[in-house]
Amino acid sequence: MPLGFTVNSDDRLEHFKKMVEELYQEKKYIRFHYFLTKPRTPLQNDAMWAFCGEIADKCNDAGYWLKMTSPVLTKEVEIPWTKDNVKERMWCPVQDSLYPKAKSSTNLGTVELSKVAEVLSNYLWEHHKIWVQMGKDNVN
Numbered sequence: 001m002p003l004g005f006t007v008n009s010d011d012r013l014e015h016f017k018k019m020v021e022e023l024y025q026e027k028k029y030i031r032f033h034y035f036l037t038k039p040r041t042p043l044q045n046d047a048m049w050a051f052c053g054e055i056a057d058k059c060n061d062a063g064y065w066l067k068m069t070s071p072v073l074t075k076e077v078e079i080p081w082t083k084d085n086v087k088e089r090m091w092c093p094v095q096d097s098l099y100p101k102a103k104s105s106t107n108l109g110t111v112e113l114s115k116v117a118e119v120l121s122n123y124l125w126e127h128h129k130i131w132v133q134m135g136k137d138n139v140n
Contacts, residue, residue: 040106040113048105049083051117051134052091056081058130094119 007013023030040048059065065078066085079085087105095105095116102108108116117134124130 035107035109038109038111040108040110044110044113047134048091048113048117049087051132052086053083054132055086055090055120055124055130056083058124058132059086059128062128062130064128064130090120091116094123 005012005016005019007016020030059081064081066081066089068077068079070077091105095102095108098116098119099108099112102112105113105116114134121132121134124132
């Protein structure tokens, strides 16, 4: 089972070094994964999904349906937005433009997550008069 350790002070750094030395002496194998930003919290993850769901609802209510094409369909089909296709078709392109090295939203820190939501909110307001804001008020 993976273990986590946050290094955010000189004391924690020294403790981490000591722990690594002891683990290596005992096991002779250690694999590290690290993040250079504070990772998003479970609450922020819930807020992101609620945000995507609210965008879907407001786009559908305003008559902005998702246009889909397929090799099987001969014409474009309009389908309702869902939180999943909002994430795929709206969130991910904005995220990829802002943070191309973050291959998944799970790789975003708290600041980056908020920035993607801010850009998306501003765009929807400026171009479609749809206002959605990510935050504690839209967590399920």
